[in-house]
Amino acid sequence: MSMYPSHFAEPSLKKETNRSSASHIPVKAATNDLSDSIFYGELKNKLIKYITKKGNKSLARELLTETFETIKRTQIERLILAGTEKENIIIDSEQLLKNAIENARPLLQLSAIKRGGVKYQVPVPVTEKKSYFLAMKWLLDAAREKDRKVHLPEKLAWEILDAACGQGRVIKKKNDLHRQCESNRAYAHYRWS
Template sequence: MSRRCAAKKRVVKPDAIYSSVVVSALINKVMKDGKKNIARGIVYQALEMVQSKLGVEITEILERVMVNAMPSLEVKPRRVGGSTYQVPVEVREDRRKTLALRWIVGNARKRGEKNTYNRLAGELIDTYGNVGSTVKQKENLQKMAEANKAFAHYRW
């Protein structure tokens, strides 16, 4: 990792159909081995499925899903003396979005439905309803941060 200058953030372009940066980022997370067209098909099918089941605009669905999945606190290890403490820190906005999308896609892949788009749709519906493994993962992280609040003074 270079110490000379910080890496430049790449701007994610909005997708063609919904003009949404979140959909574009979701497509990039679902993509494997550079097969973006397959990832687009999976995401668009999943979004259509979610919209037909919930009967709500896709932009509203994604907004609520992201709010329900984004953590506000996380813990980072900090070495003080001979011991390592889990120090709670606030999560930056870009990292919050990244973590939320990573968890949604990761938990969708672990689900038992037959097709990937069914898995992703199921995970999006669960997260929209504030239930499911993504929300549980977020709550576990928040609980860990609350439990280690005593070490907050070690923040840097």
């Protein structure tokens, strides 16, 4: 339920040059986490929410900013050291984050279904929202599992870079899950019964 009537328009994040055509339409108020700045991104906001512990969102924002700085610094170093393959190196840290999450997204997961007194591990497709959640959760878990002497932004940056290249702990975890789903495909018919 919304406190606004149905004829109110959603708030726009894009700066419009022609405002006269929409000036007569009432607009809902924007939520706190929406912004029209160039640093706004839906994936980044989700990741900040997953990093946040005990409600300290400003610290989570700083950690993600440091992570992006570390990624960019690392990629610039790789670009300087690269010889002929300079066009293959991506410097944009947001693009690398998107690539890492896309590479880490699982397609299937195992679900326990009880049939005839026996629990079967049945492979089921993952919804898009859940797959994004799992990818970001796995990235953060892999970063938190590493050595405690290294700060989180550096560990998270290395995990993002590894996942963007299609290697590392997160990709291994996704491949293991898909391998388990493949080995249990004989029980797939239990999904519909």
